[in-house]
Amino acid sequence: MIPEGHAGGQGWRALLAGLAFAVTALAIYTLFQSGFGRPHPPSAGSSYVPAPPLKVTPGTSRPAAAAAAPPEPLLAVVSDDFWLTYLPRGLERSGGGAVAPETGVEGGWARYGTPGRYVEVEVEHGTVAADWDAYRARITVLDARETTVRGRPAVVGRHPRGGKVIAWLERPGTGAWVRVSDSLGGELLAIAASARAPVGD
8 A cells, every 4th residue: 555645756756747747848948949950051240261273174064184093903813714803913824824734723813914023813713722722832931920810720921932922822722822023022912802703502
């Protein structure tokens, strides 16, 4: 049983809650009606100065465009099923083809650049890349450090013939490596991360 005094206290609390709600609603309504926060055009006495009109070259209807930087290469094909979406500026394809015939291996390779500044890429399909352990045993990397390429297992280090190299398992059955000259060592990870292959075999 509830004492009589508590019932009256609940009524006052309900009345105060309703009053607080009404005051809050009135404040919000007044704020929205005032236009607070809405952009207004500048008044006649303001210090607003419009931007000068664009200069149009005679004989054209559009403003002259600024000189654009030369476009970056967007696609560097290594083989029919493997490509790069990034290469450092100024590298052109200087070699490539199918990998040497070998049991359990097929794929392609490509070389971009000159003897002093180059990127070499090779992709191999078959049983040599059945899993990471098999592919890792195939690739010689000096001063090797474990890493990843787009979440896939990889190893990075020095190539036996010079330069830096990164090798990774693109997926079971497909392995790849990228070798760069020492002058492009800072670009190695970006080049490897740009490698793409079709989804599903």
